[in-house]
Amino acid sequence: xxxxxxxxxxxxxxxxxxxxxxxxxxxxxxxxxxxxxxxxxxxxxxxxxxxxxxxxxxxxxxxxxxxxxxxxxxxxxxxxxxxxxxxxxxxxxxxxxxxxxxxxxxxxxxxxxxxxxxxxxxxxxxxxxxxxxxxxxxxxxxxxxxxxxxxxxxxxxxxxxxxxxxxxxxxxxxxxxxxxxxxxxxxxxxxxxxxxxxxxxxxxxxxxxxxxxxxxxxxxxxxxxxxxxxxxxxxxxxxxxxxxxxxxxxxxxxxxxxxxxxxxxxxxxxxxxxxxxxxxxxxxxxxxxxxxxxxxxxxxxxxxxxxxxxxxxxxxxxxxxxxxxxxxxxxxxxxxxxxxx
Amino acid sequence: xxxxxxxxxxxxxxxxxxxxxxxxxxxxxxxxxxxxxxxxxxxxxxxxxxxxxxxxxxxxxxxxxxxxxxxxxxxxxxxxxxxxxxxxxxxxxxxxxxxxxxxxxxxxxxxxxxxxxxxxxxxxxxxxxxxxxxxxxxxxxxxxxxxxxxxxxxxxxxxxxxxxxxxxxxxxxxxxxxxxxxxxxxxxxxxxxxxxxxxxxxxxxxxxxxxxxxxxxxxxxxxxxxxxxxxxxxxxxxxxxxxxxxxxxxxxxxxxxxxxxxxxxxxxxxxxxxxxxxxxxxxxxxxxxxxxxxxxxxxxxxxxxxxxxxxxxxxxxxxxxxxxxxxxxxxxxxxxxxxxx
Numbered sequence: 142x143x144x145x146x147x148x149x150x151x152x153x154x155x156x157x158x159x160x161x162x163x164x165x166x167x168x169x170x171x172x173x174x175x176x177x178x179x180x181x182x183x184x185x186x187x188x189x190x191x192x193x194x195x196x197x198x199x200x201x202x203x204x205x206x207x208x209x210x211x212x213x214x215x216x217x218x219x220x221x222x223x224x225x226x227x228x229x230x231x232x233x234x235x236x237x238x239x240x241x242x243x244x245x246x247x248x249x250x251x252x253x254x255x256x257x258x259x260x261x262x263x264x265x266x267x268x269x270x271x272x273x274x275x276x277x278x279x280x281x282x283x284x285x286x287x288x289x290x291x292x293x294x295x296x297x298x299x300x301x302x303x304x305x306x307x308x309x310x311x312x313x314x315x316x317x318x319x320x321x322x323x324x325x326x327x328x329x330x331x332x333x334x335x336x337x338x339x340x341x342x343x344x345x346x347x348x349x350x351x352x353x354x355x356x357x358x359x360x361x362x363x364x365x366x367x368x369x370x371x372x373x374x375x376x377x378x379x380x381x382x383x384x385x386x387x388x389x390x391x392x393x394x395x396x397x398x399x400x401x402x403x404x405x406x407x408x409x410x411x412x413x414x415x416x417x418x419x420x421x422x423x424x425x426x427x428x429x430x431x432x433x434x435x436x437x438x439x440x441x442x443x444x445x446x447x448x449x450x451x452x453x454x455x456x457x458x459x460x461x462x463x464x465x466x467x468x469x470x471x472x473x474x475x476x477x478x479x480x481x482x
Numbered sequence: 483x484x485x486x487x488x489x490x491x492x493x494x495x496x497x498x499x500x501x502x503x504x505x506x507x508x509x510x511x512x513x514x515x516x517x518x519x520x521x522x523x524x525x526x527x528x529x530x531x532x533x534x535x536x537x538x539x540x541x542x543x544x545x546x547x548x549x550x551x552x553x554x555x556x557x558x559x560x561x562x563x564x565x566x567x568x569x570x571x572x573x574x575x576x577x578x579x580x581x582x583x584x585x586x587x588x589x590x591x592x593x594x595x596x597x598x599x600x601x602x603x604x605x606x607x608x609x610x611x612x613x614x615x616x617x618x619x620x621x622x623x624x625x626x627x628x629x630x631x632x633x634x635x636x637x638x639x640x641x642x643x644x645x646x647x648x649x650x651x652x653x654x655x656x657x658x659x660x661x662x663x664x665x666x667x668x669x670x671x672x673x674x675x676x677x678x679x680x681x682x683x684x685x686x687x688x689x690x691x692x693x694x695x696x697x698x699x700x701x702x703x704x705x706x707x708x709x710x711x712x713x714x715x716x717x718x719x720x721x722x723x724x725x726x727x728x729x730x731x732x733x734x735x736x737x738x739x740x741x742x743x744x745x746x747x748x749x750x751x752x753x754x755x756x757x758x759x760x761x762x763x764x765x766x767x768x769x770x771x772x773x774x775x776x777x778x779x780x781x782x783x784x785x786x787x788x789x790x791x792x793x794x795x796x797x798x799x800x801x802x803x804x805x806x807x808x809x810x811x812x813x814x815x816x817x818x819x820x821x822x823x
Contacts, residue, residue, distance in 0.1 A: 199751050199753065387743055387746075399739065402725075408758035409725055
């Protein structure tokens with residue numbers, strides 16, 4: 142049987158378990174060009190919240206009754222493909238299910254000798270490539286610059302900050318617990334990290350950035366951006382790859398005044414650059430990013446932390462927690478045992 | 483005597499004549515490496531309003547009692563320079579004065595055979611280079627895209643729109659009078675132009691952009707940006723080179739809600755790019771821009787309109803009018819007769 146988790150109803154604000162529905166169906170025998178997979182590691186990422194809304198975005202929404210979207214690392218258990226044979230490991234956007242039948246074109250082969258399999262959906266997968274592409278194309282870090290990274294212990298943020306260190310930046314993390322902050326400093330080598338829930342967040346971030354902020358990596362929006370905004374230097378670059386603080390918002394909170402003109406005045410006088418991007422538009426750089434990140438991992442310059450959840454059935458709960466910062470490191474669902482371990 | 487116009491006091495909101503003070507002083511004899519100039523054409527530009535404030539910006543403010551800043555086209559009347567001889571025409575940031583003595587390093591030679599002298603402070607000067615650099619580096623127009631240009635009949639906007647036409651864009655202007663709109667369509671070849679004071683501005687702009695907006699050239703801020711914002715397409719680029727609607731503001735007007743989060747959501751989902759820039763940081767591209775613009779002018783692809791004001795004494799009043807859109811074309815003060823005419 143194939144167990145799959147569907148979108149049952151669209152969430153209003155924070156998702157709850159009722160928004161998801163688990164169903165079982167017969168495994169579908171692959172046709173020519175298809176493979177039957179056993180899912181081993183499934184990725185949970187904040188962007189999935191956007192797919193649950195019926196709103197125009199960069200990708201079409203998941204429809205009610207459709208399987209939830211996700212990237213996953215799987216093993217081929219039956220093949221009608223010339224590209225993949227039984228036993229191969231593959232990565233692709235195969236969704237919240239444990240035995241999907243998938244077209245070969247949607248998969249890429251993963252070499253289990255190169256790195257632990259789970260990294261193919263983490264630091265050597267979508268989040269790692271997001272960090273690489275955004276730093277390389279938009280942030281363009283220069284030695285001695287100050288980089289502030291939000292969601293600093295997350296899958297993207299942790300990699301961004303370490304790339305910043307490789308380029309010689311002063312790297313300041315922002316995270317939601319003291320443990321996460323400590324981790325970015327002691328394990329990842331960040332110069333400092335500030336907890337945004339700290340009542341003295343504003344003062345602490347300012348004193349951690351005595352030369353202002355040259356690059357702000359935007360994963361979150363909200364209070365973190367508000368606090369960074371007055372610290373931005375001339376020629377600051379702001380790659381925007383996520384806004385997790387807004388994803389569960391049912392309305393955009395109105396402050397007492399509209400800061401849009403203020404932002405534009407800063408953009409002009411400081412000659413700033415703000416650039417939204419989605420990694421899926423940059424997969425022509427995927428191989429380059431995986432090569433670079435693999436090398437840095439081998440050299441000990443990039444470390445990664447994974448937060449494993451056991452069992453597909455726990456994915457909805459883990460995903461709800463992810464949107465509240467409950468995970469610590471890249472959130473990965475162990476759907477089936479990893480045969481390489 | 484050298485007549486010069488000083489900043490007398492800092493304006494609060496809209497400048498008035500009392501903010502300026504005209505003084506006369508003896509002409510200063512040039513020392514080695516200096517030249518004495520007779521100002522012929524002086525440029526008035528919106529950015530000068532920023533220099534009148536005592537606020538951190540991309541350039542230091544004009545101090546009280548200092549001569550107001552401006553670029554001008556002048557003739558050398560006495561020379562202690564090896565670079566320039568008497569009779570030469572030069573352009574430089576020589577300020578609101580008619581007989582300044584200036585270091586040779588602050589000047590560039592202008593060939594009077596190449597184009598009318600006044601263009602060296604207009605379409606072949608700072609405003610033209612602003613348009614060229616912003617389009618080339620940041621807007622990156624592609625054939626078939628829709629470009630909306632604010633302040634469309636102004637020195638920068640008119641050039642931006644015509645460059646857009648050269649690149650095959652659909653070009654829609656926004657201006658403040660019907661005459662200006664008509665001019666951009668009949669003289670400059672814009673596809674359409676909408677008056678932002680029209681009560682149906684919103685509807686008219688929308689219907690002028692049936693395929694949305696790929697490039698918005700921001701000269702003004704305020705209602706024009708607000709109206710363009712919902713029309714922006716995926717991958718929209720917004721070069722920000724001016725915000726004239728804000729320059730006289732004494733406080734940033736608060737709407738009923740803060741649209742900053744809304745903007746960031748759009749930046750992310752539409753993968754937009756917003757980039758502030760100041761032409762003075764891009765003068766390594768000045769020669770390239772003048773060559774390109776000269777060629778386009780010779781080919782009849784770029785036209786320009788100048789709005790002449792007679793006499794240095796009328797500069798303050800003309801400048802006050804500029805900030806209210808009273809000029810029609812590049813505002814130029816005729817300080818002394820042009821000997822080439």
